Amino acid sequence: xGIGLDLPTFIGQLVSFLILLAVVTRFGYRPIxxxxxxxxxxxxxxxxxxxxxxxxxxxxxxQAQQELDDARQEAHRILVDxxxxxxxxxxxxxxEAKQExxxxxxxxxxxxxxxxxxxxxxLRRQFAEAAIVAAESVVRETLDAGRHRRLIDEVLDERLPxxxxxxxx
Numbered sequence: 001x002g003i004g005l006d007l008p009t010f011i012g013q014l015v016s017f018l019i020l021l022a023v024v025t026r027f028g029y030r031p032i033x034x035x036x037x038x039x040x041x042x043x044x045x046x047x048x049x050x051x052x053x054x055x056x057x058x059x060x061x062x063q064a065q066q067e068l069d070d071a072r073q074e075a076h077r078i079l080v081d082x083x084x085x086x087x088x089x090x091x092x093x094x095x096e097a098k099q100e101x102x103x104x105x106x107x108x109x110x111x112x113x114x115x116x117x118x119x120x121x122x123l124r125r126q127f128a129e130a131a132i133v134a135a136e137s138v139v140r141e142t143l144d145a146g147r148h149r150r151l152i153d154e155v156l157d158e159r160l161p162x163x164x165x166x167x168x169x
Contacts, residue, residue: 128152 132148 124153124156127156 128149131152132145135148
């Protein structure tokens with residue numbers, strides 16, 4: 001033969017190859033293929049699980065960020081409310097202190113006016129007594145003290161009118 005091929009050997013090798021191919025296909029290729037398919041499926045599931053975990057992580061991170069933002073806003077609101085409450089309390093305390101000061105001043109003015117009126121009344125009484133004594137010594141007779149006092153009070157009221165309802169500064 002021209003190509004250097006021995007036909008019986010070639011056919012034997014071809015039959016051996018086909019038998020080997022059938023055995024490998026039957027017992028080797030299918031189980032290997034099945035194992036590779038199973039591994040591909042596991043890898044696919046792992047990738048999907050990883051993607052699910054990543055999505056879950058992202059969702060949890062966003063939720064945590066939102067809760068943190070909410071907490072910051074709440075803290076800010078609490079600080080603003082506390083500041084407003086502080087300002088309100090300070091203003092109330094100032095108003096109360098001013099009112100107490102006004103009350104103290106008013107009480108002091110009323111007390112001063114009462115003391116002034118008492119002094120004026122006492123001064124009038126003393127002046128009336130002095131006038132009676134002077135009149136007695138001039139006239140040398142004792143007149144009715146009640147009549148003299150009324151007369152002196154009338155003169156004083158005409159000449160030195162005191163305004164009892166009007167406080168002096």
